[in-house]
Amino acid sequence: MKAHEMGHGQPSRALVVGAGLAALRGAEAMRDTGFSGTLTIVGAEPYRPYDRPPLSKHVLTGQIAPDATTLPSSFGEDVDWHLGIPAVRLNRADRLVHLADGTALPYDRLLIATGTRARPWPNPHEGRLAGVYTLRGRDDAIALRKALTSGPKRVLVIGGGLIGCEVASACRQLSLPVTLVQPGPAPLARVLGRYIGAIVGAMHEARGVDLRLGGEVEWLEEANGRFMRAHLVDGTAIAADIAVMALGAVRNTEWLYGSGLSFDAGGVDCDADGYVLGEDGCPDTAIAAAGDVARFPHPLYGGHRIAVEHWGHAVAQGVHAGRLLAGDKPERNYAALPAFWSGQAGVTLKSVGLTEGADAMTIAQGDPATGRFLALYGREGRCIAAVSVDCGRWLPAYAERIAAAAPFPPEETVIDRGGALAILAPGFS
Incomplete structure (x- = not known):
């Protein structure tokens, strides 16, 4: 057949x-x-x-x-x-x-x-207010782009994952005041850990993002059916014209x-x-x-x-x-190495592998102080993921280590860093 x-x-x-x-x-x-x-x-x-x-x-x-x-x-x-x-x-x-x-x-x-x-705002009425947006599809982007070009006094981004950080970064490129509320200890902490997330957060702050860490929005205030202010659990409030819900998928x-x-x-x-x-x-x-x-x-x-x-x-x-x-069964089971990239805060983040469950990490290339570095993550003595910030050329070599489940920390001398590598806690919690 x-x-x-x-x-x-x-x-x-x-x-x-x-x-x-x-x-x-x-x-x-x-x-x-x-x-x-x-x-x-x-x-x-x-x-x-x-x-x-x-x-x-x-x-x-x-x-x-x-x-x-x-x-x-x-x-x-x-x-x-x-x-x-x-x-x-x-x-x-x-x-x-x-x-x-x-x-x-x-x-x-x-x-x-x-x-x-896109995961919606948990209160359906508040989620339908004028000025409240999610971003997943083309129509979402068209609507949000129109709102951003209407001269808002402030944009509020709720959620500090990849989409939230990218939207905040886009707002700053458009010279719009933007506040990002992140319940966790750092943006991207779930993906990169607290250590690297804090570095990326500092890059966003340096570009003018008002970063509110450990904050949680409790409810949205409206006037005549339009969003006007977000009230946080700690009693503070943030006035804004636009709220972007970046709550995951x-x-x-x-x-x-x-x-x-x-x-x-x-x-x-x-x-x-x-x-x-x-x-x-x-x-x-x-x-x-x-x-x-x-x-x-x-x-x-x-x-x-x-x-x-x-x-x-x-x-x-x-x-x-x-x-x-189609009937052509591949010789090997699907086992492609996960990878992603993101442009935000003026840098390009690239990642291979999965950081989930990492119990240690090290800065294997470059230096965070310069804004160009590569972090290597390990779990139970094996390399499981690497994240590069504006230095993607180093990533393929570490992808090979991850695919081979090579020992962590790396045994051989790393090219541009003298002495032993400092082993750090990635900050997943």
Whole structure:
């Protein structure tokens, strides 16, 4: 049987639910691997797949137009697009995906790549006030860009993760006063630890960001339906015209209720090959998942299932899943090293590996005092992650160490630092 045929010699039907980066690259990989059956892509947004990273950076500052973020694609007329219509239910018994408009789409092979959405403000009424924004999709970026160019007296960013820090940085590029409230001890502390997070926080402060650490917004005050002030738990208040909720992401899995698949709010469970697991723990070889929504066992992290929300991962896992569904099972299980980058506070942060669970770190290259350095993270005597600040050229060598689970701290002499490396506590808590 050819890779693109399933049962009775009939050309099969491939369905991709999700229309982001992982979905697009997965669908392309199916075609590139020889799948010639019908190919349908479903997307909740009305747009063809587009690039999300510029939305919180260059789109906000006006350097890139929102519609210029559309991803290049090899597809012609050989794809059936259903855009602006989310999937609402999966019927595995009949191999049907039901859409919000009542359409039922059949499949022989299914790629789940529904990604994530912005976590909303917990008070729905306050979250709907004029002047309150989240940032995930193109429409979000268009609305926030318009608000930022309307001359606000102050912007409030709630949340000090990657999106929150990038939005604050964009505000300063636009010369807008901005306050960032972060409940933790430093921005990016969950990703980089307190030590490196504090360094990045100082860079933001040097560029004029009003950083409120250890702060928690309790409620939003309004006037005539418009946000005007945020009240913190400690009794202080911050007056602003715009509030950006940067509270993290929620994985889009609700449409899978009743499907019999293994999933929860943390993602859809996959086996080492990339097939989605049923509630009984057995893989459904007609279904794979990729991108932010996929939770898979990574050999570098003890086979622990992880979900990764990074651009490069969406590409690599999308291609892997597409080839898998097209019948070309890769020789190795998916085990790409997680990596991300972020432009903020005038520097470029790049990371490889996962810092989660790190029990030690060291500045292996450069010097934080100069603003150019690389931090290497270890866990139980092995290298697990590296983060570079404006020195990405050093990163590939450390990526090799991480992929090989090399000993931590590094045994050999480091090129630009004399003497023994200082082993530090990364500050995860």
